[in-house]
Amino acid sequence: MIYSPVNHSQLISNVDRLVRDVLFGTISFQQIKSRLNEFYYSFMISFDPEFKYLKPIQAFIESTNIIVGDAYPYNVFWDNEKTVQFIQLLLSHEKTIRKDYSAWRYQSHQNGKRLENNVRTLISNYSRLLFVRVDLKYIQENSHHITIRDFDFHMKKLREAIHNGDTCFTHLLRYAWSLEQGEENGGFHCHLLLIFDSSKHYQDNYLADQVGQKWRDITDDVGYCFVLNTREYKEGLARYGKLGIGMIHRNNMQEVENAVNAALYLTSPDKPDGSYQRLKVSLPNMNMFGQSMTH
Incomplete structure (x- = not known):
C-alpha cells in the first residue's frame, strides 16, 4: 500500500x-x-x-x-x-447527472430483487440457516491513506479467500457484498452478508469475529470490522421485532422476512441515516455489488 x-x-x-x-x-x-x-x-x-x-x-x-x-x-x-x-x-450537466442517479437507483432495485429471490430460494431449501452480517471498514486514523486501488485489492483478496473456503468461510452457502463510500468522511467500506449451513455452524458471533480477523490480516491491520452479530446488537434488533441475523428458521415467517430485509440493506440506495453512500470513484470493470453461491 x-x-x-x-x-x-x-x-x-x-x-x-x-x-x-x-x-x-x-x-x-x-x-x-x-x-x-x-x-x-x-x-x-x-x-x-x-x-x-x-x-x-x-x-x-x-x-x-x-x-x-x-x-x-x-x-x-x-x-x-x-x-x-x-x-x-x-x-x-444537470440533466445527465439526474439521469445517471435514476439509473443507479433502478440498478440498485434490480440487484435487490435478484438478491431477495436468491435468499428466499435458499431458505426454502434449508430448515435453518445462519446469517452473518459484518461491515468491513478502515481504522479512522488510517483511512485517509486508503485509495480505491487499495480497496479494490483488499476486496479481491477477500473474495479469493471466500472462494477458497478459507477457515471462517467453510460451509458457506451464499454471500453478497456491496461497496460504498461514506458521505461525511469519504471512507471506503463493504457491507457483507454470509449465509452458512447451520448443521455445520451455529456460533454466528464467533464466525463474524473470524471474518473480522481475516479482514485485518488482508489489510495489514489498517482495516476493522463492525460486527452486527453480537449479542447486544441482536438484542436491540429483537426488541423492535427486526432480528434477521443469526439462526433463521424456515418455519418462522417473522424471522424469514427479517432476514430478507437484513439482506436487502446491501442493495438499498436509501440508507437509514440519510447519507449518500454511493461509491463515487472506481476502477475499470470494478463491480459495486455482487453475490454468489459457494457450492
Missing part, C-alpha cells in the same frame, strides 16, 4: 457533495467559492485519469478545466467571476 499525504476518498466525496449542493441543494454563493478554493487544488493534483468518477465529479472536472485552461492548479484562485462561470457550466 502506497501512503499518500492527500485524503483521496475524502476529496472525492467533498467534490461530489459540492456539485450536488450547487445543482440540487441549498448553498450560498460564498460557500461555493470557499469550497472551490478549499478543494480544487488538492483534488486536481490527486486526479487520476485511470479512475472512473461519478457524473457529478466528471462535471466538476470538465467545468473547471474550461474555466482554468492551462493554468497550473496551484495558481488558480476562485474569485467571483470564476465562481459564476463554474455555476453556469455545472447547470449544463
Whole structure:
C-alpha cells in the first residue's frame, strides 16, 4: 500500500457533495467559492485519469478545466467571476447527472430483487440457516491513506479467500457484498452478508469475529470490522421485532422476512441515516455489488 499525504476518498466525496449542493441543494454563493478554493487544488493534483468518477465529479472536472485552461492548479484562485462561470457550466450537466442517479437507483432495485429471490430460494431449501452480517471498514486514523486501488485489492483478496473456503468461510452457502463510500468522511467500506449451513455452524458471533480477523490480516491491520452479530446488537434488533441475523428458521415467517430485509440493506440506495453512500470513484470493470453461491 502506497501512503499518500492527500485524503483521496475524502476529496472525492467533498467534490461530489459540492456539485450536488450547487445543482440540487441549498448553498450560498460564498460557500461555493470557499469550497472551490478549499478543494480544487488538492483534488486536481490527486486526479487520476485511470479512475472512473461519478457524473457529478466528471462535471466538476470538465467545468473547471474550461474555466482554468492551462493554468497550473496551484495558481488558480476562485474569485467571483470564476465562481459564476463554474455555476453556469455545472447547470449544463444537470440533466445527465439526474439521469445517471435514476439509473443507479433502478440498478440498485434490480440487484435487490435478484438478491431477495436468491435468499428466499435458499431458505426454502434449508430448515435453518445462519446469517452473518459484518461491515468491513478502515481504522479512522488510517483511512485517509486508503485509495480505491487499495480497496479494490483488499476486496479481491477477500473474495479469493471466500472462494477458497478459507477457515471462517467453510460451509458457506451464499454471500453478497456491496461497496460504498461514506458521505461525511469519504471512507471506503463493504457491507457483507454470509449465509452458512447451520448443521455445520451455529456460533454466528464467533464466525463474524473470524471474518473480522481475516479482514485485518488482508489489510495489514489498517482495516476493522463492525460486527452486527453480537449479542447486544441482536438484542436491540429483537426488541423492535427486526432480528434477521443469526439462526433463521424456515418455519418462522417473522424471522424469514427479517432476514430478507437484513439482506436487502446491501442493495438499498436509501440508507437509514440519510447519507449518500454511493461509491463515487472506481476502477475499470470494478463491480459495486455482487453475490454468489459457494457450492
